[in-house]
Amino acid sequence: MDNQHKTLINELSKLLLGGSAHASFSDAVKGLTPQLRGIKPENMPYSIWQLVDHIRIAQWDMLQFSKDADHQSPKWPDDYWPKESEPADEDAWKGSIEQIESDLDEFIELLEHSDIYQPLEHGDGQNILREALQMADHNAYHIGEIVAIRRFLGNWKS
Template sequence: MSRKDVLLEQFLCCHKKSHWFVSFEKAVAGLTPEQALWKKSDCDNSIWEIISHLVFWNERFLNRFKNSENSKMEGNNDSTFTYLQDCEWEHVLQQYNQVMTDWFESIEKSEDEKFDEFISEQSKETWLESISSITLHNAYHIGQIVTIRKMQCSWSKEQGLS
């Protein structure tokens, strides 16, 4: 299996293919907007906020991977959790699905040498390292989504994890 194949498999598992953990698609299946906005306390993030955060960072790194410009970041990492707060729930899901599809297609079309390039002149991290970290970041937050659903009793064992 090539490096590209490993990265593609990681993105597929985070997006649509439940494997060692539940995919995003499975984690949000049947979720209502009200459930997506639910928080156990004010210091927690909602599922909606987590997805906003994932879309924000995945889009920014995808743009960099494709040598496209990003707008100047306003705020800090905490503000990324409200990135899509004014959108409809279905649009939030579409945004996540689109950026994951775009990532998959961009990796699939890229030359192998791209993975050895540094992500910027200021960084010593290669695209291989960065993309691998992005998928781990996505998986971490997908786990949070499942945990939140368990806390609100909107998760069933049939969805994947007990």
């Protein structure tokens, strides 16, 4: 791997992990009061739980699409958003967060060991680079919403 490619992979990894230009996912959910996970503030379509689980589902889908030609994506938009405004229990909350973190680690591993420019055989022009940028963009957008809701609810560190 040449230095330019290494630099690109390094920067993509930082972008995916967050924390440079925006809060990381871990920071966005750290210290969140459990009772606030399911609250939908007025004029907001989603609770923090729904945003967290949506990130999990969408990120999982992008990871699976990137590595598995037989992967079938969930039905859009119904299967990308949880219906319940709050997690069923603490295990559901922790499980969603753990999957987000482990899927992100797995995607970064894929990024580091793939030809990121090569179109995926089962796609229609997508490649790992595009999936990395889409994942980073998607996650950052919803992480920002989590932070905004926490601010609105008075539960952000400022």
